[in-house]
Amino acid sequence: MVKKTLLGVGVLLVAGAVVFGTDMLSYAGTACSNIQEAVKSEITPEFELSRINNEIDKLMPEIRQHMAVVAEQTVDVKDLEKGIAERQAKLDTQKDAILALRSDLETDADSFTYRAVSYSRGEVKTDLSRRFDAFRTGEEALKRDRKILESQRQILDANQKKLDSMLGRKEELAVKVVQLEARLKTIQATEAVNAIEVDDTKLSHVESMISDLNHELDVRESMLETEGSVLGHIPVEESHIDVEGDVVNEIDQHFGLNPEPVVAEN
Template sequence: MLKKAIGGSLAAMLLAGMVLGTDALSYVTTACGNVREAVKSEITPEFELDRIRNEIDKLMPEIRQHMTVVAEQSVDVKDLQREIAKKDTKLASQRDAILALRADLSSSKDSFTYRHVSYSRGEVEADLANRFESFRNGEEALARDRQILAAQKQTLRANQKKLDSMLGRKQELAVHVSQLEARLKTIQASEAVNAIEVDDTKLSRVEGMIKDLNHALDVRESILETEGNVLGRIPVEEDSVDLHADVVSEVDQHFGLTADENVAEAAQSDSL
C-alpha cells in the first residue's frame, strides 16, 4: 500500500514536471502554502488552547528529570560534607599524636613507654615518620575533597537556579493560559448574547397592539368629555373669557385709540 502511494506521488510529480516544466516547484509550494493556511484558518481557539495545555504538560518530564539531577547532586554534596568532617576529625587526632611524639623526641631519652610497652628512640622516630607521612597524605586528600565539594556546590547552585527558572516560566505559562481561557469565555458569552435574534414581525405586532390600545383609550376619554358637555357640566377646567373686553381691545388697537381718547369719545356720545 505504501509503495503504491509513493509510486503515485512520484508519478504525479513527474507529470506535473512534464506539464508545468520549471514552474512545477513554484506551483507545488504555493498550493502547499494555501492548504496550510486553509487548515490553520479552520482551527478554533478552543482547540488551540488545548494544544497549548498539552505543550505545557510535555514540559513536565524534562522538569522532573532536572529535579532528579538536582536531588542527586544535593545528596552527593551532603555525603561528601560528612566524609570531609570525618576526615577532618581523624586528621586532628593524628595531628595531636604526631605533636605528642615530637614532644617526647625533643628529650634526650633513648626509650619511651606507651601503655606499658617500651619503645626505643629509633622505633619512635620511625613511627613518627610514618604517622607524619600518612598525615600529609590525609591533608592532601582532604584538600582535594574540599575542592570537589566546592565544585559540586557550584554545580548544584547552577542547576537549582536553572530548575527555579524552569518552574517559574512554567508557572507563568499556566497563568497566561488561565488568562486566555478567561478571555475566551468572555468572548464566547458575548457571542452567545449577540447570537440571540428577535423576530422583527413579533416586535412590530406588539408595537401595533400598544398603539391600538392607546387609540382605544383616547376614544374612551373623548367620549367621557363629550358626555360631560351634553349633561350641562360647568367647564371648570377652562378659563372664563370676557368676549366684550376682547372686542373693545381689538377696536382700540385697530383705530389706534388710547384710554383718554376712549373716555372723551364716550362723553361726546353722551351729550349727543
C-alpha cells in the same frame, strides 16, 4: 506494493515537471502554504488551548528527571561533606600524636615508654616519620576532596537554579493559560449575548394596538361632548359675556347718534 507506490510518485513528478516546468517547486510550495493556512484557520481557540495544556504537561517528565538529578547530587554533596568531616577528625588525632612524639624526641632520652612498652629513640623516629608521611598523604587527599566538594556544590547550585527556573516558567505558563481561558469565556459570553436577535415586531404590534385604542377613546369622548352641546346643556364651563351694551354703543358711534340721557324719575 512499494515499487508501485514509488513508480506512481515518479510518474506524478515527471508529469508535474512536464506541465509546470521549472516552476513546479514554486507551485508545490505555494500549495502547501495555502493548505497550512486553511488548516490553521479551522483550528478553534478551545482546541488550541487544549494543545497548549498538553504541551505544558509534556514538560513534566523533563522537569522530574532534572529533579531526580538534583536530588542525587544533593545526597552526594552531603555524603562527601560527612566523609570530609570524619577524615578531618582523624587527621586532627594524627596531628596530636605526631606532635606528642616530636615533643618526646626533643628530649635527650634514649628510650621512651608508651603503654608499658619501651621503644628506642630510633624506633620512635621511624614511627614518627611513617606517621608524618601518612598524615601528609591524608592531608593531600583531603584537599582534593574539598576541591571536589566545592565543584559539586557549584554544579548542584547551578542545577538547582535551573530547576527553579523551569518550575517558575511552568507556573507562569499555567497562569497564562488560565488567563487565556478566562478571556475566552468572556469573549464567548459576549458573543452569545450579541448573537441574540431581538424581534420587536410583536412589541410594535402591541404599541400600535394601544395607540389605536387611545384614538378610539378620544373619538368617543369628542362625540359625547358634541352630543351635550346639541341637547342644549348649559355651558357652565364657558363664562357669560354681555355683548349687548357694546353693540349699541358701536351703532351710535357709527351713525353719529347721540343717545338721550335717561332722566331718573322722582
